[in-house]
Amino acid sequence: MDSVPGRIVISVDAMGGDRGAAAVAAGIIRSAAKNPDIAFIVHGPEPELSRLLGRRRELQGRCEIRHAEGVVKMSDKPSQVMRHGEGTSMWSTVESVKRGEATVAVSCGNTGALMALSMIRLRKLPGVNRPAIACLWPSRNPQGFNVMLDVGADIKADAEDLLQYALMGASYARNGLGLARPRVGLLNVGTEEHKGRAELKVAHDLIAAATEAGAFDYVGFVEGGDLPSDRVDVIVTDGFTGNIALKxxxxxxxxxxxxLKEAFNATFLSKIAALLALTSLKRLQKRIDPRRVNGGVFLGLNGTVVKSHGSADALGVSAAIKLAFRLAQSGFQDRLAARVASAGQARQDAAVQGTGPAVGSPGGTS
Amino acid sequence: MDSVPGRIVISVDAMGGDRGAAAVAAGIIRSAAKNPDIAFIVHGPEPELSRLLGRRRELQGRCEIRHAEGVVKMSDKPSQVMRHGEGTSMWSTVESVKRGEATVAVSCGNTGALMALSMIRLRKLPGVNRPAIACLWPSRNPQGFNVMLDVGADIKADAEDLLQYALMGASYARNGLGLARPRVGLLNVGTEEHKGRAELKVAHDLIAAATEAGAFDYVGFVEGGDLPSDRVDVIVTDGFTGNIALKxxxxxxxxxxxxLKEAFNATFLSKIAALLALTSLKRLQKRIDPRRVNGGVFLGLNGTVVKSHGSADALGVSAAIKLAFRLAQSGFQDRLAARVASAGQARQDAAVQGTGPAVGSPGGTS
Incomplete structure (x- = not known):
């Protein structure tokens, strides 16, 4: 692979998705054609990948195939993959980020296994107890999407974890969506301060006290109906609730x-109407097409991992690669680490001095 | 009010909804015009209600106004309403069911306050630890809706509570939706048996062992994406998760x-298309119109209470009254109580004899 200044290397797992290596390869080719600044390390069985990617002109000099025989299946248990996963394309994909050959990893495979492998190979960031998966959610905001986390890395989260999710989610929204000062909300069953579980009331106070260290605004509790709303950019919740809400x-x-399809197929007149409305309906579809917001991001590790939907096609894979590229380009990983560290420091200082949360701690754009 | 055989009396709270007494009165008149077998006891300020309902021919001889000065506001805390709520229209509405003057209560008011008042006035059914709120969810099933509970009566539920939700939800689906043997699923973050929180694994086994006593089928764990699916009729979850999912x-x-509205307003052509497709779009709207599935039902009390959406208009209120009527007519309250009692008995027998869950315990249609 040619070394070109300004070029960003993405490590891609070709295997483990529902549509096999062909869909991933098509996504890689699509991304390569659109963006000359991405290079790829692609992991999977060499003969198949050579056939799919070897002779493509778009990829010349910027795609390396890394042979890996094994494939993590959707039905594999994460604990088994942790013990016996070496030699799989997923393991190899994460390893490239660990070794510093690539900046971000992308996989369409088994979410639980990918998180487990990422945890043991990349390790947690100092100061982070539970890593999280953040997803994008179509919204009424100008940026078109809100961030929600955790959507399934862990089924539990205590108040401290929720504070870290707020910090990490704000950093992601800043670097991934370009929001200078994201608005964070905490998901609950009501917006009144007396509502909800005990750990949510504690998290409410912790997050409210961290707005300066984390460079975000805190809007307080939000409800399920606010997920697509324009009064919040980042929604914080535990991985059980987040996963149920997402699905x-x-x-x-x-x-x-x-x-809607049934309604438009109901009568002759409605079929004509659908033809006339085709452009408008396509515009609608584009706004809520899950393939265009494809990519859960693992936050809180020493390295960034993008989990693409298992059923992603070429468009979906290419969207996940685009997200990985944008995060790599913004230096997201270092900014996130700095933000978590400085917030931890601010809390320690406050605890030692007994003066409450530090005000005026490092701001910047991390 | 005239006493007519076969007539069912519904107790309606005229106050506390976002649209005031006028919307509730319009809903009552709508229901009365459609169904000659309903009579009403309506609670609120007498002068206002007399003006709205007094001279309506549809209501002659089957509408009694019960004066109540106080109104429970949406912002009132349930604990305050429990202590000082006597004299409000909501209190009076529940009281009519307690005294046996009416079979089911309907209110558009503050959910938390309504549940608190219902708990202290009607008391919990023997054998029920946590009452639940069940809602209807548009689905791909022939009956058009699935049942989900709890959607917010309590933020917690242990394994025993989830079992009771399964029994109560199945009974509701049988009597409210006419399903002889409802299929029950337990909401989780995955369908594999090793996934999810500890109490869910215990509940999984308890529910699987109660299918005979509860006369339902158990499909195991379901995910958020299954809420509208046709592989399940009743979805069981705790009130925190259920409330987030609902909203x-x-x-x-x-x-x-x-x-969709924006898309159809985008161009001249799309506006014409919308006109042509009007009938189809209205059909779609009807299928997912939340006003037509209006009414959360409180389960597990000595009396049935239907909570209408706070923003319900005449159509919404009338849908809630229709649901209350259908439940009253089916003898739902007694059937539910019998089902919970017999399941409790079966579990006790099994525990005493150490023979596992009783098979062949009373079936029937409760």
Whole structure:
């Protein structure tokens, strides 16, 4: 692979997705054609990958194939993959980030296994107890998306974890969505301060006290209906609730989309109407197309990992690669680490001095 | 009020909704015009209610106004309403069910306060630890809706509570939706048996052992994406998760509906298309219109209470009254109580004899 200044290397797992290596290869080719500043290390069985990627002109000099025989299946248990995963394409993909050959890893494979491998190979960032998966959510905001985390890295989160999610989510929104001072909300069953579980009330106070260290605004509790709203940019919750909310939202969107298709197929007149409205309907579809917001980001590790949807096609894979590139280019990993460290420092100082949260601690853009 | 055989009396709180007494009165009149077998006891300030309802021909001889001066506001804390709520229309509405004057209570007011008042006035059913709120969810099933509970009565639920939700939800689906043997699923972050929180694994086993006593089928764990699916009829979860899922689903539907309107308003051509597609779009709207599935039902008390959406208009209020009528007519309250008692008995027998869950315990239609 040629070394070119300004070029960013992404490590891609070709295997483990529902559509196999062909869809991942098509996504890589699509990204390469659009963006001359990305190079790839692609992991999987060499003969198959050579056939799919070897002779593509777009990839000349910027795609290295790294042979890996094994494949992590969707049904594999994370604990087994942790013990016996060496030699799989997923392991190899994460390893490239650990060794510093690539800046960000991308995989369409088994989420639990990818998180487990990422945890043991990349290790947690100093000061982070539970890493999180952040996803993007179509919203009414000008940037088009809100960030929600955790959507499934861990089924539990205590108040301190939720504070770290706020810091990490704000940093992600700043670097991934270009928001200078993101607005953070804490997901609850009501917006009144007396509502919800005990750990949420503690987290509420912790997050409110960390707005300076984390360079975000805190809007307080938000509800399920606020996930797509324009009064918040980052929604913080535990991984159990976040995962249920994410899948409920996707399921509802799918239901309405199916009902809409049925409605337009109901009569002759409605079929003509659908033809006339095609452009508008496509615009709608584009706004809520899950493939365009493809990529859960693992936060809180020594290295960034993007988890693409298992069923991603070329467009979906290319969206995940684009997200990985944008995060790498912004120096996100170092900024996030600095932010978590400085917030931890601010809390320690406050605890030692007994003066409450530090005000005026390092701001900047991390 | 005339006493007519076969007539069912519904107790309606005229106050506390976002649209005031006028919307509730319009809903009552709508229901009365459609169904000659309902009578009403309506609670609120007598002068206002007399003006709204007094001279309506549809209501002659089947509407009694019960004067109550006080109104529970949306911002009132449940604990305050419990202590000082006597004299409010909400208190009076529940009281009519307690005294046996009416079979089911309907209110558009403050959910937390309504649950608190219902708990202290009606008391919990023997064998029920935590009452639950069940809602209907648009689905791909022939009946058009799935049942989900708890959606916010309590933020916690242990394994025993989840078992009771399964029994109560199945009974509701049988009597409210006419399903002889409902399929019950337990909401989790994955369908594999090793996934999720500890109390969910225990609940999984308890529910699987109660299918005979509860006369339902158990499909195991389901995910957020299954809420509208046709592989399950009743979804069991704790009130925190259920409330987040419910509001996330509503918020997503609202977002798509707004985007759809924008898409059809985008160009001249798309406006013509919208006109042509009007009938189809209305059919779609009808299928997912939250007003038509209006009414959370409080389960596990000595009496049935239907909580209508706070923003319900005449159509919404009338849907809630229709649901209350259907439940009253089916003898739901007694059937539910019998089902919970017999399941408790079966578990006790099994525990005493050490023979596992009783098979062949009373079936029937409760």
């Amino acid at each position: 409920t939202g996707e399921g509802t969107a799918k239901l309405i989309s199916d009902f | 996330t689903g509503e918020g997503t539907a609202k977002l798509i509906s707004d985007f």
